Every structure is written in structure tokens, then in C-alpha cells.
Amino acid sequence: MEKITVTLKEHSYPINIGSGLLNKPLLYMPVKAGQQAMIVTNHTLEILYLKQLYQILKKNGIKINQIVLPDGEQYKTLSTLEEILSELLKKSHNRDTTLIALGGGVIGDLTGFAASCYQRGVRFVQIPTTLLSQVDASVGGKTAINHSLGKNMIGSFYQPTSVIIDLNCLDTLSKREFSSGLAEVVKYGLALDCNFFVWLETNMKKLLEKNIDALAYCVRRCCELKAQIITIDEHENSLRSLLNLGHTFGHAIETFMSYGTWLHGEAISVGIVMASSISYEIGILSAYDLKRIKTLLLCANLPIYGPQEMTPISYFPYIMRDKKIFSGKLRLILPTSIGCADIRNDISCSIIKKSIAMNILIK
Ligand SMILES: NC(=O)c1ccc[n+]([C@@H]2O[C@H](COP(=O)([O-])OP(=O)(O)OC[C@H]3O[C@@H](n4cnc5c(N)ncnc54)[C@H](O)[C@@H]3O)[C@@H](O)[C@H]2O)c1
Ligand SMILES: [Zn+2]
CATH class of the missing domain: 1.20.1090.10 (Dehydroquinate synthase-like - alpha domain)
Structure with a gap:
């Protein structure tokens, strides 16, 4: 396991890199038993990794919810963002909740933006599952959605609380x-x-x-x-x-x-x-x-x-x-x-x- 730290004045955070980290997610997450968290993912990742992550968190006493979005860049939109925010409200998530992005750059960008807006900002964890999101999108705190007139035109700078990179996820990537x-x-x-x-x-x-x-x-x-x-x-x-x-x-x-x-x-x-x-x-x-x-x-x-x-x-x-x-x-x-x-x-x-x-x- 490798650990790299992004050192920032207000919000330094670790990037954890290794094989099989998804099996022990709580070692690398800021969530504790009794706290709320919401996994944001898509239909492709649902089949591959969601169950495993959900069950480990639940077993460890996290009050866990999930939202499964359609898969694709064309869904990195304002209306999908609204879906995430609505789900958080419906499930009564408070300001101490943690959003967990399980997916590629699309899920990471959407979840990060939702985390930056929800109740003026809640914690979020990146679990990038594509090579692109592991080497780039999950690190650095750029979050965004697309507009029909331009890519990533609406968004914010909002750093994750931690990044968990499980290299084994790349096995299933096309x-x-x-x-x-x-x-x-x-x-x-x-x-x-x-x-x-x-x-x-x-x-x-x-x-x-x-x-x-x-x-x-x-x-x-x-x-x-x-x-x-x-x-x-x-x-x-x-x-x-x-x-x-x-x-x-x-x-x-x-x-x-x-x-x-x-x-x-x-x-x-x-x-x-x-x-x-x-x-x-x-x-x-x-x-x-x-x-x-x-x-x-x-x-x-x-x-x-x-x-x-x-x-x-x-x-x-x-x-x-x-x-x-x-x-x-x-x-x-x-x-x-x-x-x-x-x-x-x-x-x-x-x-x-x-x-x-x-x-x-x-x-
Ligand atoms: N925030 C940033 O700094 C930053 C940097 C670079 C790119 N981006 C954004 O990232 C997005 C692209 O990210 P991407 O390339 O990860 O695309 P993506 O999120 O659409 O994922 C690509 C496809 O792979 C599937 N997938 C993900 N993980 C998988 C796995 N382990 N096994 C099998 N299938 C898997 C996804 O469901 C999807 O169909 C773009 O929207 C881009 O603008 C953001
Ligand atoms: Zn890029």
C-alpha cells in the first residue's frame, strides 16, 4: 500500500493506492459506526463492486444509503445532480454525512459537486474505478457537470476527504x-x-x-x-x-x-x-x-x-x-x-x- 498526501493549508488529504483496498474501506475512510454515508455509483459499478462495499460499511455500523445512477457522460448534468441532492434530503442526511463516489470520473465529478453544495458542504470520499479517474479525476478537487454549450462549465473546487485507489478494480475495465x-x-x-x-x-x-x-x-x-x-x-x-x-x-x-x-x-x-x-x-x-x-x-x-x-x-x-x-x-x-x-x-x-x-x- 502506498500513501501520498495532498498538502493544502486547510484540507490536506491522503491518496491511498494498493490492491484489494475495497475489502477494507474503513481503514481509509473518515466514517465511523453510527454515522451516515451515501454511496453514489452507476448501474455498471452496481453489478461489479457496490454490494461488497455496501455490506462492509453496513456490517461496521455505518448508516449507509446508496444511489445508483444511469451510466454515461451524457448524465453528468444538472438533473442528475438534483437526483443526488433529492435522495440525500429524502433519506434525511445531515451535515455530518459523507458522500462516497464509487466509479469513474463522471461519478466522481458529480458526487464531488453534490458534496460541495449539499447543506453548504459535506465530506466526500473518492473511490475511483477507472484508470482515468485513478490517475487524474479523483485527485485535486475539481468537480463539475456539463452544459449543452460546454463541458464542465458548472462546478466548484472542492477537495475530497480521502482517495482510495484499488488497482484491482482495473481488472474489469474494458x-x-x-x-x-x-x-x-x-x-x-x-x-x-x-x-x-x-x-x-x-x-x-x-x-x-x-x-x-x-x-x-x-x-x-x-x-x-x-x-x-x-x-x-x-x-x-x-x-x-x-x-x-x-x-x-x-x-x-x-x-x-x-x-x-x-x-x-x-x-x-x-x-x-x-x-x-x-x-x-x-x-x-x-x-x-x-x-x-x-x-x-x-x-x-x-x-x-x-x-x-x-x-x-x-x-x-x-x-x-x-x-x-x-x-x-x-x-x-x-x-x-x-x-x-x-x-x-x-x-x-x-x-x-x-x-x-x-x-x-x-x-
Ligand atoms: N475532476 C477532474 O479533475 C477530472 C480530470 C479528468 C477527467 N475528468 C472527468 O472524468 C470523466 C471521464 O472519466 P472516466 O474516463 O473515468 O469515465 P466514466 O466515469 O464514464 O467511466 C467510464 C466507463 O467505465 C465504466 N467503469 C468504471 N469503472 C469500471 C470498472 N472498474 N470496471 C468496468 N467498468 C467500469 C463506467 O461505468 C463507464 O461506463 C469526464 O467527465 C471528465 O471530464 C475530471
Ligand atoms: Zn482530462
């Missing part, structure tokens, strides 16, 4: 969802850690085989990197923006294509390539590094071309609503070499358009 998580993994290496990128180049095959040692190292390294960044810049005033590498273009793809059609990581993979192409076009990234980035994403079974349904122009309405726009200027995260990235607000529309066009396959 290959496509697993690869989706690898896009965020590649993002960490590319934006922050050259050695980790090189490690990924060497170990991608082991990761795809779900080799437990490779997985443990990979998840731990990503969480360490994220924890370091959050400690310095919790509210994304500077350094944390680097973790948005690929997301300006990726969110445009996810929103245009209707939520759930392209997986988050698939869209981010193409977004990383588009951002890297801009870097290459303006002369801050070498052709060799651009090739390495594309090769690693392809090795992870991720797409590197945008959807054919989208013209370069069709990206712009979404890009211009991006949360990274400050004083009317779009801020792009651009890799400058493997392991380094820069925040730039001086890139012309024509360069952006050209770089998008270069990464759409012509029929």
Missing part, C-alpha cells in the same frame, strides 16, 4: 476505457516529467497487459505529480493549467460529437496532438519530439486524428468558450520538449486552424 485513461497518463509525462515519458515509452506494453507492478508505479507517479501541482496551485492560477494540455481541443471534440461518443481520453489524445502541432508550427517543439508524442499515443491504442465530422472552423465556438480564456485571450498549453510545456496567449487563429487541419484525416 480495453477502450483503459486506453482512454492512458491519454491523461501521457499528458503527465509530456507536460511535467521527461523521465516518466521515457518510462512510458519502455513500459506501455506492460501497462496494456495490466501488469500490476507497472500499473502501481504508473498510478503512483501520476498521483505524485498531481499532488505536487495542487499543493502549489490549488485553484489553477498558474502551474495547474499545465494539466489542461490537450483539453481545449479535446473538450471541443467531446461537446461537438455529443457527450459520450468520443471518450474523454480519446478526445484529449487528439487534443494533445493538435497542441503539439501548434508547438511544432511556431518552432518551439522539434519534429522528432512531435513524432515521439504521436508514437506513444498510438502505442496506447489512442486516436491521433480528429473526427472527420468536424472542420477546423467548427472547433472555434467551443475553443472561444474555454475556461482558460482570460481578458478575452485564449491561453494554450503548448509542449516545448518532452517533459516541459508553456502557457501561451499569443497564438494566431490561422496557426490554430492550420494545426487542427493537419490532424484531421481527409476522407
